[in-house]
Amino acid sequence: MGARLKDGSVSFGPLALARLMPLHLAVNATGQIVNAGPTLQKLMNGQAALGRNIGDVLALRRPPGPLTMPVLLAQHDLALGVVLTSDPTVSFRALVVPTLDGGAFLNLSFGIGVAEAVRRHALTVEDFAATDLTVEMLYLVEAKTAVMDELRNLNRRLQGAKVAAEEQALTDQLTGLRNRRALDLQMKALIRLGATFGLMHIDLDFFKQVNDTLGHAAGDHVLRQVARVLTQETRATDMAARVGGDEFVVVFPNLSDTAQLMRIADRIIASVTEPIAFEGRDCRISASIGVTVSTLYDSPDADRMLSDADSALYDVKRDGRGKALLVGGPLIEGLVGR
Structure with a gap:
């Protein structure tokens, strides 16, 4: 699970990568996915990521179009906008780093659509790296949701009390008839x-x-x-x-x-x-x-x-x-x- 240091480079095993970057993808020179983070796989609703072509899993967001290896390698060191092909409502910013074997490593992060992705795919804090600021945002979203739910409940109770009071004001208490x-x-x-x-x-x-x-x-x-x-x-x-x-x-x-x-x-x-x-x-x-x-x-x-x-x-x-x-x-x- 740990990291290995050699010649100034750092290599991680799959478990370490999954913990540090749960939204990563690694592709070989032909564009085939050889590694994928657990959160990304969860977003794919059970569809296997390994062995598939990168263009079958991700697509360019703007301008929309297929994601190919030439596009990936041309965009290295830049934040690339992509979406899931299985659920285009889930969008990412992808940092692309070429690998020594001609492939590429992508580290993905959610944009402003994180709240929708969390709702649609039931994501929790366990699906993010512990240092990801998204976790803080999730806490804020959850807190806001809890407050809004409580406000809605309070409003319903107040409305119910208002209706009951209005009904009581129009009712003869002894007979139950109108007054x-x-x-x-x-x-x-x-x-x-x-x-x-x-x-x-x-x-x-x-x-x-x-x-x-x-x-x-x-x-x-x-x-x-x-x-x-x-x-x-x-x-x-x-x-x-x-x-x-x-x-x-x-x-x-x-x-x-x-x-x-x-x-x-x-x-x-x-x-x-x-x-x-x-x-x-x-x-x-x-x-x-x-x-x-x-x-x-x-x-x-x-x-x-x-x-x-x-x-x-x-x-x-x-x-x-x-x-x-x-x-x-x-x-x-x-x-x-x-």
Whole structure:
């Protein structure tokens, strides 16, 4: 593995050469490769270098063309730009030294493409000479990569936290439905886009009695069950929101068929009227609903529509509860749960 000194010259065995110059090539006078460094052989993805012609392994980078012995010998003592023929993305600077037998010795080094070569061929510090400054560059690249990965991870976590916070800001924490802020944003967006939509304002009947007789835990349970009913009776594209203690609003994008909306309202009333069990007791409520659609307005306005649906709802309550009323239309009888 050591070096031999003789007549002012130094000779190295294959192991010493591999350690000192892992990217070297030695060719004989006919251009046949007689020795190759381990890193160069690794870059060739298992293809044998020994015995092949130099022009089959390396090519000139600029101007592109074949690498021949006359070109090599004409360029001795100069840095020659070459690329791997098997992977032209890997480029080198080659220092060419003629040998006494008419051949040549090439010591290769990476240029600015070292990072790409390391990535594509999974090179490590073991593939470079210990004194090669590329090793220092690799440490910097690895450090930069680690920092960039951590920054990307941090950015993803921050983005996830932002999305979660925004979602929480638009969600009613008790029922999991949307809240008043989300409702306002949805209605403004639909009006801005000129989309048609239906609107229901729902108020629970006899909810105060549940709270007064069975306690607030029972009331919270009832609200969650109502939220479940609203989710089941509406489409995935609809928005159900809790906007007050026992008040809910449902928005139905692209639905202006009043008959269909009234059928949905009847189903909601029927489901809500079913007794809700809580700790061995039945909670009995019903629902009063005011309904309107954007097509009833020349210029839909969110506040006006909500106010109209709210007025219709309280007309229902004065008329006996447990019904749905379409603004501008007849009183539609629903299932009454009094």
